Amino acid sequence: MNKFTRLRNILAERKQTHQYRRPRIADSAQQPRMQIDGQPVLAFCSNDYLGLANHPAVIKAFQEAANEYGVGSGAAHLINGHSKPHQALEEALAEFTGRDRALLFSTGYMANLGVVSALMQRGDTVHQDRLNHASLLDAARLSGARLVRYKHNDMAHLRKRLSLTTHDTGQAMILADGIFSMDGDTAPVHELASIAAQTDSWLMIDDAHGFGVLGEHGAGLLEQEQLTQNDVPILMATLGKGLGTAGAFVAGSHELIEYLIQTARTFIYTTAQPPAIAAATLTSLKLVQNEPWRRERLQQFIRQFRRGAEQLGLPLMKSQTAIQPILVGDSGKALQMAQTLEQQGILVTAIRPPTVPPHTARLRITLSAAHTTAEVDQLLETLGSLQKPD
Numbered sequence: 001m002n003k004f005t006r007l008r009n010i011l012a013e014r015k016q017t018h019q020y021r022r023p024r025i026a027d028s029a030q031q032p033r034m035q036i037d038g039q040p041v042l043a044f045c046s047n048d049y050l051g052l053a054n055h056p057a058v059i060k061a062f063q064e065a066a067n068e069y070g071v072g073s074g075a076a077h078l079i080n081g082h083s084k085p086h087q088a089l090e091e092a093l094a095e096f097t098g099r100d101r102a103l104l105f106s107t108g109y110m111a112n113l114g115v116v117s118a119l120m121q122r123g124d125t126v127h128q129d130r131l132n133h134a135s136l137l138d139a140a141r142l143s144g145a146r147l148v149r150y151k152h153n154d155m156a157h158l159r160k161r162l163s164l165t166t167h168d169t170g171q172a173m174i175l176a177d178g179i180f181s182m183d184g185d186t187a188p189v190h191e192l193a194s195i196a197a198q199t200d201s202w203l204m205i206d207d208a209h210g211f212g213v214l215g216e217h218g219a220g221l222l223e224q225e226q227l228t229q230n231d232v233p234i235l236m237a238t239l240g241k242g243l244g245t246a247g248a249f250v251a252g253s254h255e256l257i258e259y260l261i262q263t264a265r266t267f268i269y270t271t272a273q274p275p276a277i278a279a280a281t282l283t284s285l286k287l288v289q290n291e292p293w294r295r296e297r298l299q300q301f302i303r304q305f306r307r308g309a310e311q312l313g314l315p316l317m318k319s320q321t322a323i324q325p326i327l328v329g330d331s332g333k334a335l336q337m338a339q340t341l342e343q344q345g346i347l348v349t350a351i352r353p354p355t356v357p358p359h360t361a362r363l364r365i366t367l368s369a370a371h372t373t374a375e376v377d378q379l380l381e382t383l384g385s386l387q388k389p390d
């Protein structure tokens with residue numbers, strides 16, 4: 001059999017099961033009104049929750065740092081790629097999150113792979129929420145530890161799994177998304193913290209969707225829930241979503257960060273992000289701290305959307321965050337709804353298995369502080385018109 005036959009078969013199967021995807025081409029900056037594949041669209045699918053990806057001050061900081069430091073960092077952090085903006089950003093992130101120290105990674109995916117594979121090994125057990133992000137699942141696999149998945153947000157199930165698997169030699173780690181990326185609901189972080197303390201397990205919260213968006217000052221879910229470094233020893237968050245730039249960081253104790261610098265392979269063996277990205281992120285971080293109106297505006301749109309969707313009788317999910325999925329079930333139907341919306345100038349992604357469990361295809365709607373009240377109304381009206389029989 002020709003080696004390409006398997007590829008052809010898998011691709012054909014993906015098409016048949018409505019799982020085939022292709023990238024669209026954007027010809028404008030990341031913002032609600034974009035030019036995509038040559039068409040103007042109003043987008044409700046971005047993770048740029050605060051409208052910072054195309055903010056003039058962030059762009060300016062990027063340009064100025066590029067003038068001073070050039071574009072490429074040239075090397076890994078431990079060689080000579082760790083610049084002053086990288087250092088300043090790590091210090092600012094540690095202070096902002098109330099942790100001893102923070103360590104930058106090039107992407108969130110790499111941060112997760114790096115931390116879990118550095119701390120866990122064969123003989124250990126990693127407990128994960130069943131709906132965790134793919135990068136956390138891959139991280140556990142890479143570590144060689146045993147991967148155990150507990151039912152979504154089911155703390156009794158987690159306790160049971162822990163009691164069955166904790167043994168004398170191996171260590172345990174609990175991993176959860178702070179806000180679940182495809183559902184928008186929140187992990188029970190207080191309970192997770194007390195279970196981790198009781199069982200002497202590591203606890204890591206991936207706050208990719210909460211950082212910048214939640215908490216009085218925008219430091220994320222753990223700020224909102226007032227959980228310290230003692231409660232949650234490993235905080236990971238990304239910078240490409242609420243902060244509108246790119247990259248990720250891990251924050252925790254001096255000892256944890258020192259250990260990661262020595263052992264996290266996705267930190268050691270990769271080129272540092274361009275210094276200009278770090279400089280832009282520092283400016284973005286200041287906007288997060290100094291402009292709470294962005295978070296308030298986002299909350300206002302979340303309320304507006306949920307109220308409107310309820311009136312239309314749309315099947316909302318249990319989310320109070322910027323991620324507001326509408327459950328459809330069938331992949332083909334979700335895809336068709338997304339296509340109809342796109343014909344009417346609204347871009348929403350149909351999320352299908354294997355990204356979500358079978359028969360739970362959905363329209364993943366995300367809101368941003370950069371939207372307007374009229375735009376959220378336009379989305380609601382268009383969704384309403386989809387429901388009417390033709």
Ligand SMILES: *Cc1c(COP(=O)(O)O)cnc(C)c1O
Binds near residue numbers: 110
């Ligand atoms: C987006 C995301 C990541 C990956 O972060 P990148 O910086 O995009 O690689 C990790 N975890 C969660 C929960 C995410 O939503």
